[in-house]
Every structure is written in C-alpha cells, then in structure tokens.
Amino acid sequence: MNYFPDEVIEHVFDYVTSHQDRNSISLVCKSWYRIERLSRQRVFIGNCYSISPDKVIERFPAIRSLSLKGKPHFADFNLVPYDWGGHVYPWIVAMAKSKVNLEELRLKRMVVSDESLELISSSFANFTSLVLVSCEGFTTNGLKAVAANCSLLRELDLQENEVEDHRSQWLNHFPESSTSLVTLNFSCLKGEINLAALERLVARSPNLKTLRVNRAVTLDSLQKILSWAPQLMDLGVGSFIHDPDSETFYKLKNTIVQCKSIKSLSGFLEVAPYCLPAIYPVCSNLTSLNLSYALGIPASELIKLIRHCKRLQRLWILDCIGDKGLEVVASNCKDLQELRVFPSDPFGAGNTVVTEEGLVAISFGCKKLNSLLYFCHQMTNTALITVANNCPNFVRFRLCILDPTKADPLTQQPLDEGFGAIVQSCKGLKRLSLSGLLTDKVFLYIGMYAEQLEMLSVAFAGNSDKGMIYVLNGCKKLRKLEVRDSPFGDAALLADPGKYETMRSLWMSSCEVTLGACKALARKMPMLNVEIIDDSELTVDEALCGGAPVAVTADGDDKQKVEKMYLYRTLAGPRNDAPEFVCTL
C-alpha cells in the first residue's frame, strides 16, 4: 500500500464504513492513521465524557456526522439524578467555533437545551439531520429554531424525549421553501399541533418517507395527510379513534389502501379496537409493527390483526396479547427477528397474561428470532432451555420478570441453568439482561460461555463477589456492565482494575462497594473517572468543612457503602460540569 498515492488509499478507505473497522485501520501505521483521520466523516462517541470536543475536532477535521451518548443506561429507569450531566452544548460550541461542516447530529440520553438547538440552526449551513433519542432539556422553542433555520433539513427524528411544550407552533416555522423532509418524527411531543400547517408541510414534501405524529393529530387529519403522502414507508399514527360508520372513516380506509409502500406502523397513542380493521390492507406488507402504546386493545383484536401480518420482522406489543396471542404470532410470523413484549399492568398483582409458555411457543415458531425483550410474571428453567435450543441466534436477550427475585415456579430453583443454556447455545450473544432468582452460578456460566457478550445488565442477582469476578474474568469483549441491588463489593470491584480500561463503563448501585475501595480504584487507575453519585438525604454542612465541595466523601469514612457509582474510561480527566452531588474521586 506504500506505493499508492494518498488519494488512492483514501478512496479505498471510503469503502470501509463501520466505526470499528475505521478505528482498526487507523492503527496500522502512521500514514494510514493520518489518511484515515483526515477523511473520516462519521464519528461515534459512546460516552460524551470520554474525550473533549476539541480533541475530536482536532483529530477529525472533516467530521460531518457526530453521534454522542450521554447518561448511563440506568438513567432510563430513574436511577440517575436529574441534573447529572450529559450536556451537548459544549460540543456544539466547539464545532461552531472550528467551523465544522456539521450535517448530522445523533444524540442519546443527553441534555439538549434550546440554546443548543438554536446554535445548531444558526451555525451549520448544511445541517440535514437531527436525531434525538431519550434526550431532555429542550422545548418546542428550540424546535422552532430548527424548523425555521435549517433550510436543508431532511431528518427531524425525536424518539422518546422529554420535551416541554411552550405552544410554539413550531411546525408553522418550516418555511414554504422547505421541501426536503424525508423523516419527521414528533410522536413524543405532548402538546397541540397546527394540523393545517402539518398537512401543508406534508403536501410539499415529496420525499417524505417516515412520518410519526403525536397524539394531537386526529384520525381525520391523518386521512388528509395520507392522501398527500401515499409514498410513505413508515407511519406513526397519533390518535386513532373515530366513529367507524362515518364518512371520515370510510375515506381513511380508502386512503390507506393507496399507501402501498408502508412497511412500518407505530404509534396508536390513542386507539379504539373497532378502528383497527382500517389498517388491515397494509398489514400484508408490514415488516415492523409497534403497538406498545396501544392500550385497551383486547387480545382477540390483536390476534385478528396479527393474522394479517405474515411478513413481520419486528413486533413490539403489550402483554395483553397473552400466551395464546403469542402462539398466533409464532404460527403466523415466520420471519420474526425482534420481539418486545411490554407489561400493560406493571404494578398489577400477578394477573398472569404472558408466562414462559408464550415465549416457548415463539421459540418453536420463529426460528429467525435474534432480539428479545420480554416482560413476564414468571419463567422456568425448562422454558429457557427449550428457547435456547430452538433459537441459537440470539444477539440480544433481555428478560424481565416483574418480581425480580422470583424462582422457577415449578421447581423453586434459581434460574441459573436456564440462563446458562442461553449463553451456551447463543454463541453470538452480545447483550444480556438477567432477572429472577439467580446465584453466583449464572455468572460462572456467563463468564465461561458468553464470549461475544458486550453488555450485561444485572439486578437483584448473585450471592457474593465471585459472581461479578467470573464475569470480569471471562467476558473478554465486555464493554458495559450495569449492576443494581446485588451483593458485589470491594473484592469484585478491585479484582481486575485494568479491565475497566477495556470497557466503556461500569455502573453499580445499591451494591456492597465501599468508598474506600472506590478511592483505591481511582488512585490506581488515573485514566478512569470514578464518580460517586450521592443524592441521598444526609449531607454535611459545607461551611463546617471549609467550603469545599461536599458529597459522601466529606466525613472520610472509607467503610461507608456507596449508593451509586459510575466509572468510565476517559482521556478528558474529571469533568468540569459535575453537579455537587457527583464526586469524581
């Protein structure tokens, strides 16, 4: 390769697109490093605190697309305090200052202020794509700025964000000249929408392929929108309630028949069962169906619907479909690859709607299944072993038994053997979430067999430090470990400090780890940020401690248990935006 001019090598590198591959080629030699970095356009930073924005821009001056992740995963479940961090603003400022030609920004679990959105819309003339997943901190005013100023905008994709509604009429701010939209997803917005403005926007966007609306968009507005956009491939319905005998409903049915390209359906944020038949005509083409917000649909209606969906590859559904419903899925949806079953009554007292039987049925019928998220009330070892034998292709296997320490109801045994079978059979398993009664043994199995495992989520499991040590020793590809309410302590934490530099992050909450051990780890591993998050009730008067920033470390009791610890490898040192309840050791 040394005999080729740089342009040729660069041209070859253009074919190398995955982040991991590009990272690998940059390690080959100095000249490849240089060529790669100067030509890299897409950069993915899995932890926004692992490196400073300036360093990223310095290394990749041609960056056009940036993906950033902020808060740890358990922030989704209220375990991370509200203002822990993950601010995108410094990144925007740095890129604006360096005149980066930013086109795409993808953020997950970050705090995005209106200021950030305004700065994006005014700094990057070629900005085309904004994807925000599980973010917060912005209002519809920020969206107004994006709509008004990003004249080349193709993608505005807001997935499950917490957005304050300031009645900004943001949709009205897309100028008449804006005709480039390909993706528009505002399903998570809580407020009202100017329906006429939306209809006009859709009418002048011939390239629109994905449209996911919020609850404020009524069925009759939907009908008008669809008549303007028969080319849609991905539709998220808002409110789907109407008198089925009405003219409007009749028109909708006819309009939907014209939408021959729809492959993905979602939303149904409000839906009446008797309206569902309107979508039957598109079901035979559907590859993706998300009914996880569709409360109030009885199992019989769901089953009727599923019978029309023979090509489904992805199904997200509520557990009211029941085990019988899952049997219908198993016999109808032979191409199914991803299944998510959510609890319709998470705090209900064991109204057992899906059990291990539903999952077993799926495993017999859907041989291509590779991704599972399954909330249920009980699970047995036999069932898990059967599933493991039927479906060796799992890449993601996440089980959540609603009573987190429930044993196998048939044998009263822990579920060690069942999960052991999963990790042994599914040689490509990358992500695993455990639940149910589990001892150290399950971790022994995971350490032994889960060779490709990258992410492990543990809650209320294990007996001793040995459990966590098995995992740290065995899983060579482990990147993220998150543990809550499990008896892993100092011996586990300190068993292999060097391991954490090979991982993105470790989260431990309500475990047995002490402050002293965290301090020792931080001392030993300067390339880690070891954060202690203390949002508990008891604190110490700052004045009496000489005004120093105070957290759980103040009284210096190393034997004190740490409620929440989050550590991650970083080149950026301790972060300067940590709130006072976060102490980086």
Add this chain to the structure above:
Amino acid sequence: MDTSSPSSPSSSIDSNHNPPSSPSSSSFSSICLSSNHYLSSGRSTSAMRTRRGLSTDLSLCLSTSSSHQSQRRSSWPPLKPLLKSATVGRSAEEEWQHGSASGLFVKVYMEGIPIGRKLDLLSHGGYDDLALTLAHMFKTTILCGKRNKAPSDKYYVLTYQDREGDWMMVGDVPWEIFTSTVKRLKITRADRC
C-alpha cells in the same frame, strides 16, 4: 400526630427502631440529631443491607431516605418513562412533569449541627406545610415569616439562600417564587437574627 401512615407498611419496623420519644412521619427516617445516634443508625443501615428483595427494601423505610424510596419505586420495573406513563396512567406522568421523580430537593441545616437533611419542597403545599415538616424533622418549632411571637430561646427562624447567594427570611415572597429561587435552607436561633 399519627405515628403510622396507611401508605407505609413499615410502621411496625419503624417503631421498633425509633428512639421512643420521636413520632415518625412516614416519609422521613427519624434519625436523632446527636452525632452518636447518626453514626449508629448509619452503621446499622450498612449492616442491614444484605441481599434482599425489592419488597423488603420498600418496607425498610428507616434505612432509605424518601428520595431513595420514591426512586426505588419508580426504578422498577425497568420501563422508560414515556412507556410507563402510558400504561400506568396519569399519576406517573404528573410525577414526571415536575422535572424528576425525586422532586425538588434542598438541603436544610440546623445551626450548630453538622449533619443536614434534605427535603422535597414540591411535596409541600406551602409555608405552613413546610414548617410542619421541619418541626417534625428537627423536633422544634420553626417560625416561618410569622413574627408574632417574641424571639426567645425556644424558637428558631427559617432562612433560605437564594440563587444570588443572599440569605433571606422564609415567608416573605409567594410560595411559587420561593420554590423557584431557593437553593438551601437554614434554621437559626431567633435571638440571633
């Protein structure tokens, strides 16, 4: 003054471990203010944290603060907030709309005592409510903007530090403005003001 609350299944456990003189409010652990007692209850908290199920956790009110309790309740099952609020209904959504499931927590110190407490201002309706909670927490009467009693040893006044760092008397501004500007609270002796 009730010593048990219908919503807390732990009242029997609480009464075994509380110092006999203190009535306990259901959402706050009643920890004595002398440092000895703090350390001892702190140690027993650690010792009691053996492996246990979530249900026992929720009933061990005395070992977890209210912020932990409400966090534990809202952190299981592991569902994203939007999905949870869709299925669980209004109450969860309203809880979220306050900005965080944990509410608005501020630290409050009593003069001369190094160990402070934290409380959730948003779970109080106004100044009277706040004064009542503080009276329970610190076992004393707090004057809150009403200065119709002559200052004496027995009374404490409540002050707060606002966003600008200034210390003010609590009760001078409307409650909504207070909650939007308060950073922390301090209870000082009335005769010192």
